[in-house]
Amino acid sequence: PKCKSWNFSKSLLCDYENRKKTLVPIPKPSFEKMEYVKKYLKPRTVGVFARNRAMYGRNLDGAFYQKLINLLKDMDYNVIWLGEKCSVLPCPDSSIVDFSQNPEAQDLELTLAILSQLEFTIQFWTASTRLASMVNTPWLLFESPDQLAGGGQEGTRIRLTSE
DSSP, X not given: OTTSOOOOOOOTTSSHHHHHHHOOOOOOOOHHHHHHGGGGOOTTEEEEEEBOOSSTTOOOOHHXXXXXXXXXXXXXXXXXXXXXXXXXXXXXXXXXXXGGGSGGGGOHHHHHHHHTTSSOEEEESSOTXXXXXXXXXXXXXXXOHHHHHSSOSHHHHHHHHOO
């Protein structure tokens, strides 16, 4: 309506209460994929998603993530680096698994198989919570209030993908 055109489709993220009623849950990762990804995982593994997009200036640098990785290691966690190859910060620590650059990361079922076996995920200003939510993995999200409760999409994504 703002552009004086009535030829438009409603977004998947609008009217989420009604959309949620018609969502079809994704299938759980297969046993084979769950077993296959164990080669990337150690006990007490945590997933870290690190945003690296040009817009909005909400990226944190590699030094921040190295401190986070060190903190997690000090707490006896293992870390796996996750994210879309095109929008993830380069992994700052060569001692952890960088799944984001692995060609297998293009396989959504493999990614979900990994996520489903993590203790939790951590993300700063990135929308990866929906993937963790799809496989019932706890997540920690650091996000602006507007994205969660205002006009942003992240709050709607969380409501759509969380039980």
